[in-house]
Amino acid sequence: MSDFPENSGNLTVFHDVEEYLGQNGKIARTDNNFVFREGQLKMALEYQKTLKENSSLVCEAGTGTGKTFAYLLPALLSSKTILISTASKALQDQLIQKDLPAICNILKIPHNYMSLKGFSNYLCKDKYYELSNKFASSNGLKLDDYIDESAKKIKNTEQIERNKSDIELLDDDSDLKKGVITPEIMAKLELLVEKTDLALQSDNEIDFCEVNSKFDSVVVSKVTMHREYCKKRKCKYYDECFCYLARKKATSSKVVVINHSLFFSTMDIEDPFNFLCPPVMLPKYRAVVFDEAHDLPSVGREHLSFSISLYLKKCFQEDVAFIVKTLVDVPVKDIIEAYNQIITSLESMHSYLLSRQPYADGPKAHINFYKYEDYFQSDDPFEEYKVVSNQFRQRMVDLYSSFLSAKKLFIAEKELNEDFFESRIIMFSEAISTIVNLMTLDKKDNENAGKYVGTVEVSKKSFKLQLTPLEISDKFGSFIKKCENNNVSTLFTSATICIDHKFNKFIRDIGANSSVNCIEVESNFDYEKQTAFFCSKDFPKAEDSLRISKIICMLEDLINNVNGGVFLLTTSVSALKTAYELCIEKFSKKRAVLCQYRGLSNSNMLLEFKKSGNAILIGTASFWAGVDVPGKALSLVIIDKLPFTSPSDPLFKARCQSYDLKFGKNKSFAHLCVPEAVIDLRQGAGRLIRHESDVGGLVIADPRILSHSYGKIFLHSLPKMTVCNTTDDVLQFLKQSTNS
Template identity: 30%
Template sequence: MKIQSILSTDGIFEKKLENFKARAPQLDLSIAIESAIKNNDILISEAGTGVGKTFAYLVPAMLSGIQTIISTGTKHLQDQLFYSDIPKVQNTLELNLKIHLLKGRSNYLCLYRLGSIQQFSNSFNFYYPEREFKDIINWSNTTGSGEISELTSVSENSNWWFKVTSNNDNCLRSDCPQHKECYFYQARELALDADLLVVNHHLLCADMAIKEQSDGIGEILPSAGIFIIDEAHKIEQSATSFFSEHFSNKQINLLTTDIFNDMFQISGDYAIKEYTEKLNNANLKLVASFGPHQQKKPQDDIKNNKNIYQAYDSVIDAIGALQKQLKPHKDEKSIESHSNKLSTITSFLTNWFSNNNNNDNNDKDKNDNHIKWFEVFKNNYKLHKTPLSIANYFSKHIHSSDASWIFTSATLSINNNFNDFQNKLGIKESQQIIVGSPFDYNKQAMLYTNKNDLNPQNSDFIARLMESAKPLIKAANGRCFLLFSSYKSLNEAVALLKDEFSLLVQGDMPKMQLTEKFITDKNSILLATKSFWEGVDVKGQDLCCVIIDKIPFSSPADPVFVARANKLKQQNLNPFEILSIPEAVITLKQGAGRLIRGVDDYGVLMIGDGRINSKFYGKTFLNSLSYFPHTQDTQQVINFLHEHTGN
């Protein structure tokens, strides 16, 4: 079966799939993917909005007869592929492939942890009155997969899921008494035998990290022949996270709870509580010693802080005292596991709090390429050790896999090349293709940048921007997204607009509910920050104006960004050109992608940042949006909106 006979005009899909329309860019992309699969190549591809890249890669992959792993940047796309797109291709082409979905272990009910809570409550004759817990108990008796997204009556953010699911830190793995019934490991067994497996970037990178640390022992995913990385602009961030080391005080809180529960079941007394509480109290003092919350800083900033180091010493002492109490019970599998985890925590903390970044004298280069940093929240801290580059890790896995790798996204190129993407992932040679959107941007859209030189560094920037934006908001009858780079700017805009317009503001309700409210309330405007720059799909005339406050450069205070910039400076390279501009271009393209989502859509993209016209780097950003007709004429934009709104 040839791809042309499926995706071309009058092909199988046009004849059998409702609402499918053949698109030349989709066919071009699919042919390029088929070629990469046949030749075992690496293909980097950018497909404009509306190309239909999902079918473009599904068709050649599913026809290839080669085991395939598709990785997505979000669980939403993962579910869409598994429950909608893949069945359409499978049924239409009359294939009989084994298709499976696999998510991270925290997405599955942990029978051991659920049982421990029930056993604990029975032992103390304690009754949990919460409706959510009752729903989980009832669902646990009927579920076949244990995937928590099945139970829609319990919010995905409920604290109960935190209690009845496991993670990489507290999972007992093969030592668990219910290992054979474990939903995650059952799903994993099915995944190993799948013809087509759908995962997300977090799981793909977790598997890579396990293989990196254990030479393949305990790997999660099969060694497939095709890897398709959708939403590939997110893969570097996911890989950075999973090749980093992380620790938070919540890990201690969870572990001490598990230790107390398990020791009570073994000994039937409260003796261990004195030691778990001592550790929890020491941990709380460490949280307090870090100072104000909502901050990110490098470890170097605290190396002379005696309060923090005294609190750290107390945590280490409390861990040692607790381990001594566990020692007589180490024959119990669960207690041995808990003791080992306490040792791992001690090792990480000792390494992290060392003032010498080069803790492994025999591996100096490795440590030179990491940054230690911390985040402080209310009642919580997180400690990180992050690689400055994941290129070596990622390229090692790509080139040792003996598979074809397909990277695709609507936003990968900068100035029509993939150099930045290749460098970040350590890809030296690849096939490449860019296919544009089938939408007619010359008729459907317009890019507007103000003639006034609005500078985000000026204190009156948001006030002046809102005055410039008001004529567009009125011409569009609301129906605008206002996307901001910070909550400070968002809140300032809310104060300036609330008396004149119907506002929907991020934080007032969950993201999905806010989006649905925007669609039903035809004259409202939605104000949001980074989480709305991508993954929001509003089609038709419900959205006809996207206003972006400024070029989305990364915060110059971010410790990882600063460390990477300093590393480039040491190599006599320009971090602004190599780091700042490429990241901001990709983010800006994502934000711009919210506007035109279908052939009947129309709208205006406004960028308020005057630097896009006045600075030398502005051309790079304008080039990335060159498919938009560009104007600085306010009246022309208003006329365009009036023409389409019928005002």
Template identity: 30%
Template structure:
């Protein structure tokens, strides 16, 4: 039986899924997507699927992938979805289908405990601090019982903990096969399991890190895989450009200096002035940061000439030379002791790489890339391609499944259909060809499928734009919006998520709401950055359960997507402004200039689609299941007063419109009376 027919039977009424789960309901869109994925697996090629919220896209690609019998690589944007696929969805579905499948989970090395680094951590100065020492002891105790070494197993470990970089390795400091704990290495064991598995779950960062530097073990894995699925595919362009470019940070330099000092004092004390050498690296890195100017907060400096904007050329070049001299002196010392310990060999390689990057950034930039400097507590020099289209076309999509060439990548075409690529997300564009995604990913020739959401947005959700709010350009906008949100949230008893487009608005709205509800027993105001992200999400999902206060969460950036709050805990989503790309961002400017130079209109073909996709992602936080109800508020009157607002409105789910404040008040009151188990509000 053909794969397409097998898949159709699984999703049919009375099929395997229906028999295994009495709550399963066949959905036309889910079946349509599953059959398209099956056809692509059989024929090879690329398929791009935008599957609206509620379609059930995960099963739509997992069922044909499992039934195909092929080796499959599944890539997600987040570790959370990685863990969900590996621990819940894949095992449950494989059992339902009766398929004996070997599965493996592979993350980046920063997710795994490094046993050797953990031993070294005891000697680190920061390990003497009581808080750090306590967490380190907890990690050491856990290390004796873990098999995978995945730090996600360690409950209560803050993702911002200073212990994590002490007990994990990086590409720069890993000793590889020369490590004294290599046989027990959790990263190495995870890669071995991945090479032996039928289904491997990875993330986009890991995938593109390997495309760039061949470091993650993917170079051995990818050639043997016939099916590659990217879930949350809308993130692959921004993830890809991070790794396909070149970066040099003062953090890397200072970490090199710390490694130099630690290894020197441990293995070769007295053979070189390790303290002095490390100090020179550290001081030169700090001088480079100071050469960029005394700026509070963070900023991005354009770098179109010899030096970044607003930076004095003589000071900048002198600072780069001091860094190069400090690294070169360290290299000389390392060269004399390289045979004593593998740490020195790896440090020498790191120093060589740092010197190469310094030489690159001391010269002219690549005309096909954009350069800039991120100025914050650290300094980061970046040169990046504008998108991943060229890399996708020449290094990935053009490659067949097998065999492997001398360079570790596939060589001549294999017999049978080529590799199948599936790219899917709930948001991939605002036009029929999904050009926002396909053009940047080099997928203009891919098959396109758009599957609408199964939710009844007209009955479940409403859209409101408060007309009385000041213009977004008015400095009083954020404060006015905060006052309005406070009144609405108070009526609703919390259950409110405020998504901001800037960190400045995040702080202004968050502070205003905290002041408004200070000492209130009714509402708790949560602000991104004050707690770890995981803790914020857990507290917000709890809502007013168990007698707790209702919650208002003010967030930005990562909370616009991947934040899933089904049920009563979230019924009001407020977006402060239309999410146009920041005009001062060097990457945005370079993309805009490229379009203008080619005769295009950057606002229409770049800024507007960017805003449409981001707006759609933010709106997607509201309705997560068939029984949810809620209101989406966009605090930007341009959505209804400007001509381009029609295109942005068309990108949103087909919610009913609330035209006045009384209509909004009525809808809000209906939500306070109802729960998501009741019929939709009128």
């Protein structure tokens, strides 16, 4: 019997969302902590209408709206099977561990939901028991000696629920030493496996032994399996395999939460619209929610790309170990020779690229820089270069030939293990196709010309040749169209979709119909009362080589006197390094100074920042988004520069060139460069106010936001804050707002 009534025709709605989220609704009457949010109710009502009509909705919901409840409540009331895709695994965990249980308890409905992650996130019993046996025999240890007595209680199924707190030890990574498998780690793994097996027997909520979020990457690599090495039905643990059990449960769950990366990975293997086509890992959903939807274009471009790198060397070593261990009658010598030919070609390419690369660990370069001796920067994406670099061409030919030889060998031996050899044949075919496309992408008769860009990334340790689509609008737009034609409703939501309160850019990026319903829901926060904004025309210009030191000197008194923690967000690693050295010199006696890439992981750095209460955290890239520090621990956010993508970035440059060819010369600045910088700025600024009681200051240390015409677009896209003329005004605002 289904937990929810399913109606594939007209939508059955049990209750209107206003009965729950209204000022005098059921939640308000039963939860003293409930805060009525007009925007939340507006979004929920609009999404409920979308679900009824099987249509699409794009919704920007400002920070503090409570957008998760606003879409979960109507989704669960709808009786539909729901797929939720969000930006990261951390957000998946938040939905599963916090938001969905809360909503299900409010609605008094079964907890029929689960999180599904990629294959190699789950513990592989075959690898785990092999590791466990080796560890026990080499150490002469009984793992039970290391399992905490309180944790042993979990073996009693009757105490699983009331002893959940005992399992918190699994999240403690204080005893993990990189590269060392300790008795404590093995004990924690054993406990986790036992806990999961018991949960499967009792049909409790389980995570199917997902280990990525609980253990160090070295430990994870020892106990997880890449999909191509899986023995599938030949494995003695197949019937109890956590990964396949997770996939099986997902296909029959009412709500499945995945991340955008997994969504794009499944696009070509799942057909949710054909009920005669059996599901692989996702249910036949009738509604899909894309949370943090602003990340879809960038994640999509990355996952729809093709690459060749020196990483394949490690992959081939694992292949050989797998073949020797599990396959019989396989010509191992021939396979090793084929792999060695590819590795030799890869290493030769790496050496050549390093000889051409004027800097170590530099940015990506357009592949034409290496393909042509007469290459120069040009605004014409179809520049006809004349002088081919024979050295680079020969290395690409060698790569092509080595992959082709390996492919022929694997085709001949395919019957020995169809799953494994087929996966490698596909890999070799993609590599061959990528090489051909990279070498002919600038030719007008190449069907991918103007749709993809070829790039080369070089470091001391590796390199990557990559073929990346300029946009996802064609492929993703086709998916949206199929949803419309098959009565599958779609919701795209994020706190940062609009540019100056307009949706045009996002709609174009995802390939949606221009007539799609779009709504903007204002934040529940009172930014004028909660946030002081400061910028000055006296800040140094973006091209000033001493700008970071000048900015910190200008803000020295503010940083010294602000009561709480400080985020300094930079737009480059070089700015990050300079800022760190100056902050250590000026502030380290009074405040802890934490900096990205200085030993601590991002998560540990954030924990130290929160614990300190008045630290300075200097970060770039990953700290602009998805970081949540409510309260006084974060009282000031300083953004060093408007986050324009570097015009030398080959992917971004190719996208701009393509846009200009379609819509007119120099149109890309207004319709690509500025909008994408606006979204990034809004994400960075959004780190400041995370709760109704938060108070803080935002400093944008780039005078262009005041002096250039496009600056108005940035300002109009930010919340309406109290504008301060001096840093003293910022301090006064913070003091008064904190005391009031």
